[in-house]
Amino acid sequence: MAQSASFLRNQFSNYFWLYTLAGGLYTIGMGFLVSRMGPVGAVAAIGAPIALLIVGLILMEPRFGLFVYLQLVFIIGFARFLPTSVPVGVLIDGLLFLILFSLFFNGQRMEWYRLRSPAFVLIGLWFLYTVIELLNPEAPYRPAWFLHVRAFSLQWFLVAMMVLVIPITRKDVQVMVNSWLGWSFFAALWGFKQQYFGLSQSEWIWLNSGGNAITHMLFGQLRCFSFYSDAAQFGAEMAGATLVAITRVFEEKAVKNKLFFAFLALVYFWGYAVSGTRSALFVMVAGFAFYLLLKRDIPKLVTGVVLAIPLILLLMFTSVGSSNYQVQRMRSAMTPLNDPSFILRLQNQAKMRAYLQDLPFGAGIGTSTDGGARFSPWHWAAHIAPDSWYIELWMETGRVGVTLYLLMLVGIVGLGIYQVWQLKDPWMVKVMYGFLAEFVGIAVMGYSNPVLGQFPTNGIIYISTMLIATCYRWDSRPATKPVVLDQHQSFVPAL
Structure with a gap:
């Protein structure tokens, strides 16, 4: 130890002039930036x-x-709090x-051999289709392709590759789970700050720009968005975190752990409530139903149904709690045909169906939403709001593309079910049940909101799907030896 310290001192002494010069140049350069650019500098x-x-x-x-x-x-x-975009x-x-x-x-x-995972093959096929879409003759402005292909497929493809080939440890998985739940808890607290203490100046500026007030101030009530892109994204994440916390309440054995996750579930659920995002309710409904089926536990399945049905009936056929804005927003989600915005969505879809009748490959990636408004504002796709992830895919990649995408999602879920059912490690089972249920819930919500293409939900999905698909890597007590491809030979049992 003493020799190491002496070596470091000698090295520092020998290159003291270099460190001094570098520090001086850095100070001068940064001083110039501050004088020219102010706070940004x-x-x-x-x-x-x-x-x-x-x-x-x-x-x-x-x-x-x-x-x-x-x-x-x-x-x-937090980019909205910066002085410049x-x-x-x-x-x-x-x-x-x-x-x-x-x-x-x-x-x-x-571990490059893991790229032969069936889940990665599915994502790779979808990515290949979106690359071929670059040649779509219907696209009015081809360079707009790059703007949307990132969220459609490119980022998922890259993240999936990273999760597979990086030698991730069991502790790394735990860090990822804790990071997600920790950020979600912080986001809920930030949402409570907006609801009960008000918005900051930067948040007011964002709310009053780009028409955000129209969608986030309804009947004088704020739809909280925390530090996410919008209220829909915030609500989806809170609903997903609520679902994961609820599954842990069911899975944990120790009472203190059950109470801890029950507390988290309450915090996340109220975060979802103050977001006013009605469609996020289906993340919990669909995800929890899938979790009960995944468990193959008849008593818990019956218990879940018995608890859920009265709550749904209460929302659909009574006016209990209607004086509370958050409860009323949840109630309106159960009766969509009485909602003018849902009816408008159906009308927009009817228009798109007429346009897309002879376009099996869509209008081209980058022609709708922000890409269309920026690069091809004259095109019909730029004038119809999709209001849904799957509808946006349908518009831009056609019925062929959206069918391929849905088959990919179903394939990933099927592979996930198979892999999770092979697990024997108790902690890994808890984590993967939550991940898989949340993925299914978010996929269902994709019909009404584009959350699958927005941060942070898409980042979580990109990582979690590959963790699910290869969860056998961290099973300390595997029931069977799953078949994978070794890097030196053909199919062999994983050790």
């Missing part, structure tokens, strides 16, 4: 060394990059390609 002065350190760590260890990605999909929500999508893309470069840079340590 100050942020750059502080952030540049941190960014360089993170880049270096990612190049040395791709696993660290995956952790950074998981945190970043939540952190980017930040291209968060480009930032995410840059991080993913940096991690991809690190994978090849550290290629000898990576």
